[in-house]
Amino acid sequence: LGVSRQSLYDTYGDKQALYQSALKRYLARAIDGLRRKLEDPAPVRQVLTELFDRMIAGNCEGQSPGCFMVNSMVEQAPHDADTRALAVAHAREVEALFASRLSAAQRKGEIAASKDPVALARFLYNTILGTAVAIRAFGDQDSLRQNARMALQLLD
């Protein structure tokens, strides 16, 4: 890490607290990035396609550690209430961002009025989780991109 063991303990107390801090920071950045991406005035469909493609490309190349959130959800959340709380809060935030962007798109007529933005948002989040796992285990970019396209067909 570029710092000594001791400095780490002095600053964070113990490993668990360091982990928690790192995860919080990661999540805050992820939300920021997502918010910024969703502000793009292009059609939702296109914005979301880019979002998925970027996520896939960013996590597939090299020895990527995968999505910190998903890793935490699987490895930590079941045993650690704090991590679980962070995961739940993050999921809600992501879903809310998606939902509000989808609502806006709906008002602009980009997607049918019959769709439920909240349900779609939840679905998109779930698709992200699945994609993150597949990335971590397989790392096959092409089929993941194809899969994202398939999922986004639910928008029309």
Add this chain to the structure above:
Amino acid sequence: LGVSRQSLYDTYGDKQALYQSALKRYLARAIDGLRRKLEDPAPVRQVLTELFDRMIAGNCEGQSPGCFMVNSMVEQAPHDADTRALAVAHAREVEALFASRLSAAQRKGEIAASKDPVALARFLYNTILGTAVAIRAFGDQDSLRQNARMALQLLD
């Protein structure tokens, strides 16, 4: 486990081999269960809905360890080539089962001829991964069931 440490080592050699064996057995059973479920002559849509609901119900209640495969994909696959190979093979099998069942449904006119069964199969598999992660971290059955319904709308 109900057996002594020593018996375990005598039988499997080391922890890694035991893990591998357990995973193999788990995957074989999962495939069996899936194949049996897909033989159900009811409409695909209904069969798949039941499949998801069952998976959600089965893994949410109590202190379930979650889906062994997904846990392995996240925790083991990135560091262990053997586990990765099992994961890839399993994914292909599951996708193949879904694809053939979807093709059959297509021939029966249950789903549009314009759909691509292989792409849909992959998509369903991805949805399962996402659902498994969400189960493990959140355990909120209702929203997961709702989400499965949403995903299955891609069939029509």
Add this chain to the structure above:
DNA sequence: TTCGTTTTGGAACGTTTATTCCATTTCACA
């Protein structure tokens, strides 16, 4: 019952992990 094979409980070993102690060095700034 006997004998060879399994199974078992428990001690023992070496390694890794999380953490602390401590003496020394580095650094910011007065």
Add this chain to the structure above:
DNA sequence: TGTGAAATGGAATAAACGTTCCAAAACGAA
């Protein structure tokens, strides 16, 4: 330039872990 705070390297500790050793017990077939 000196001083107090922060950072560092390295030894030290205690617990957990994966694994092996061993002697005793249980078991199954002859």
